[in-house]
Amino acid sequence: MLKTRHVHDHACAHGHPPSDALRVAEARCAEKRLKLTPIRREVLEHLAASPAPIGAYDLIEKMHRASGRRPAPISVYRVLDFLLEAGLAHRIESRNAYVACAHRHEASDLVVFMICDTCGCVSEASGAPVQRDLAAIARGADFRPATQVVEMFGRCGHCTEPAEA
Ligand SMILES: [Zn+2]
Numbered sequence: 001m002l003k004t005r006h007v008h009d010h011a012c013a014h015g016h017p018p019s020d021a022l023r024v025a026e027a028r029c030a031e032k033r034l035k036l037t038p039i040r041r042e043v044l045e046h047l048a049a050s051p052a053p054i055g056a057y058d059l060i061e062k063m064h065r066a067s068g069r070r071p072a073p074i075s076v077y078r079v080l081d082f083l084l085e086a087g088l089a090h091r092i093e094s095r096n097a098y099v100a101c102a103h104r105h106e107a108s109d110l111v112v113f114m115i116c117d118t119c120g121c122v123s124e125a126s127g128a129p130v131q132r133d134l135a136a137i138a139r140g141a142d143f144r145p146a147t148q149v150v151e152m153f154g155r156c157g158h159c160t161e162p163a164e165a
């Protein structure tokens with residue numbers, strides 16, 4: 001079993017506790033002197049409320065439904081860039097969508113995403129052993145990775161039927 005520094009399920013339709021991404025974001029922004037503007041907070045709230053990653057256009061729809069205002073795509077992309085850079089959200093490459101991150105890890109940390117094919121929820125874990133092993137693999141291949149993304153697909157604990165008796 002891989003030792004992870006943190007394992008966390010995002011708020012899930014199955015009754016996971018809601019993500020505390022907002023609380024973490026407030027602390028992190030204060031610490032790093034970043035500004036959590038109203039639109040940044042609004043985007044993060046939508047991401048934190050969803051167990052599944054949200055694409056930029058779905059995000060705009062959600063914001064429109066919630067507030068009656070439809071933000072320009074460019075503003076939403078700017079906010080997403082800010083959240084990614086601040087380590088408050090992640091991009092799930094395979095889904096071209098975003099999840100809030102409630103963990104306090106460095107932006108450079110390798111994160112493993114576990115994506116449920118059934119309910120779409122995403123959990124993340126990061127751990128030094130994976131990071132070390134991947135770095136060794138890249139070194140062995142004389143390859144210099146610019147980004148390191150690990151996405152696993154399968155079924156989350158909630159979607160896995162308990163073993164039939
Ligand atoms: Zn994270």
Ligand SMILES: [Zn+2]
Pocket residue numbers: 116117118119120121155156157158159
């Ligand atoms: Zn699931």
